[in-house]
Amino acid sequence: MLSSLVGVGFAVLAAVGLAVQSLAVRLGTKTHSISAVIGVMxxxxxxxxxxxxxxxxxxxxxxxxxxxxxxxxxxxLGSLVARYCYFIGIARLGASRTEPLKALLPLFAVGAAVLVLDEQVTATLLGGVVLLIAGGVAVTLESRDSPTAPTGRQLWVSLAFPLTAALLLGIDPIFTKLGFAEGTSALMGVTVRVAAAAAGFGLYLLWRAVRGSRPDSLDVNRWLIVASVANTVYLLSYYAALVRTPVSVVTPVLGTSTLFVVGGAAVFLQDDEHVTVRLVGATVLVVAGVVLVVQG
Known part of the structure; x- marks a missing residue:
């Protein structure tokens, strides 16, 4: 019981780190490319x-x-492709709209945990996931009316990026749990995870160089550093949570990052993002879903 509570605590800390990262990435991508942000990270x-x-x-x-x-x-899956999709979503839609869509990851995570890891899903847990999905749908509808969001086909393309990130982030914990089953520690696991993602990113940059693309500027500013430190806190806390607590609990708790992001955007990103009543309502649905998931 104590181990599970500690795991939930680490998951909440991971959510805070994820939220700070999202807000900092929103500010960082105003002056730097997504590749530059990821490289510094x-x-x-x-x-x-x-x-x-x-x-x-x-x-x-x-x-x-x-x-x-x-x-x-x-x-x-999680630290390369999903990260890229997630950051593109932030740059196109804003942090306050991308984060609730990414919070759909419990749908994929719980399904994968049941099928692969034989974890149990209760009615309460399932109800929490449904609320998380409802929150994501509400954000999608709200994004269509936002004056700062893309329109037409570009809107649906932009929405596809955080949804793809949610799918991949929902699947990657399955592989993480398989690694833990071998007796490897959370610290070694997250180090291997980041090293593999960084290697993949290096190959991508090499491919771009072969195609003649100009390298991105690595002029580091404070927002890139804040995002990178927050991401490191998120990864360490996330793995510390997974090693103690089932996937079906940890991943939905990460949905609390939506609350922190929307609140932070309303306070710190007033010039860049318009936080509406409908968006706040979607956030409430997400938080309620997280409460049910923890109880389940």
Whole structure:
């Protein structure tokens, strides 16, 4: 019981880190490309994780072939492709509208946990997931009327990015749990995850260079640093939660990041985003869904 409560606490901390990251990315992408933001984020992740894991886990790193592959796949799905889609959504739709859509990830996470990990789903838990979905639908409808959002076909293309991020973030915990089952620690797991994602990102940059694309400027500002530190806190807390608590609980708790993002956007991003009553209502649905999930 105590371990589960600690796990939920780490999940809430991860949600806070995720929210701070989202708001900082919104501000950072006003002056920098998404690739530049992600590049700085990987650099900060690795500067923190590699030496800490190298020292604290020495000499028994306890990484098997299975866990190495599992954490690498979770990194490519969650920390590379999903991150890219998520940040594109923030740049196009705004943080306050992208975050509730990404909060649909429990739908995919709970389904995958039941099918692959044989976790149990109660009626209360299912009701919470339904509320989270309802919140996501409300945001989609609200985005159609937002004066700052794209219109027509571009709107649906923009909506597809956070929804794709939700799908991939809902699947990647399955691989994370498989890695933990091998006895690999959360710290080693998240380090392998980020290293694999950074390697994939490096290959992408190499591909762009071969095609003749100009490299992005790495002129780092405070928002990129804030986003990178917040992302590192999120990853460490997220893995600390997963190692103690079922996927079907951890991922919905991450939905509380919606509350923090919408509140933060209303206070700090008034010039960039318009937080409406309908958007606040969608956020309430998400928070209510999270409460039911924790109780379930």
């Amino acid at each position: 990987y650099a900060v992740n690795l500067l923190v994780l590699v030496p800490v894991a190298g020292i604290s886990e020495y000499p028994g790193y306890n990484v098997t072939i299975v866990s190495l592959g599992a954490f690498a796949v979770s990194g490519l």
